[in-house]
Amino acid sequence: MMLICPLCASVDAAPFHRDARRDYQRCGCCALVFVPPAQRLDPAAERAVYDQHENSPDDPGYRRFLSRLFDPLRERLAPGARGLDFGAGPGPTLSVMFEEAGHPMAIYDPFYAPDAAVLERGYDFITATEVVEHLFAPGEELDRLVELLEPGGWLGLMTKRVASPEAFAGWHYILDPTHVCFFSEATFTWFARRHDLRLHFPAADVVLLQRT
Structure with missing residues (x-):
């Protein structure tokens, strides 16, 4: 069966890995590794997983985790810059x-803060921490976020990156059934070129993209 890449819409995908639960395809165009649509959770099962998350702004450890994106992005922002946290989850903290x-x-969060009106205005920066790996249609969603950025605005993403097929096979990140898309440096490089964005990798799991 022909599979369409959910990021770039190419049909140039090939098997990358297989385990007892799922198959993983790698796009030959943008290098995204993705789970076939038939093997994704349904919305009720997906939300049941998210409902188990216990993130809170009162948790110092969670704040330290988010600081990997917060710190390098904040130092690039003008005073009073306006932002959107996309995929904020059940305990917005960033x-x-x-x-x-x-x-x-x-x-904005499709399950916990589904006010689509916030996706109709522009922002100086947008964050999505541990979000893109969950997206069923990352091409559509990320294209929309780029369009919401004001000129010079920043898109800050946090997600762990694919390294090699050997590392992928033993990677804990693929054990989460809600993780269906896996990005690499090559994938982000492709995306930045597509939108003429400036690309920065300030940490192993952090990506900053600036709209020109």
């Missing part, structure tokens, strides 16, 4: 951190 630093924030 938005709280930016608000504490003087940045007005909106939040």
Whole structure:
């Protein structure tokens, strides 16, 4: 069966890995590794997994985790820059951190904060931490986020990156049934070129893209 890459819509995908639970295809165009649609969770099962998350702005450990994106992005922002936290989850925290630093924030999450009106206005920066690996249609969603950025605006992403087939086979990241898309440096490089974005890798699992 021909599979369409959910990021670039290419049909140039080939088997990359297989385990007892799922198959993984790698796109020959953008290098995205993805799970076939038939092997994704349905919305109810997906939300049941997210409902188990216990993230909170009162958790210092969670704040330290998010600081890997927060710190390098904040130092690039003008005072009062307006942001959107996309995929904020059941316990929005990164938005709280930016608000504490003087940045007005909106939040969006399809399950927990589904106000689509916030996706109709522009932002100086947009964050998505541990989000892109969950997207069924990453091409459509990320293209939309880029369009919401004001000129010079920043898109800050946090997701672990594919290294090699050997590392992938033993990778804990693929054990989460809600993780269906896996990006590599090559994938982000392809995406940056597609949108003429400036690309930065400030940490192993952090990507910053600036709209020109």
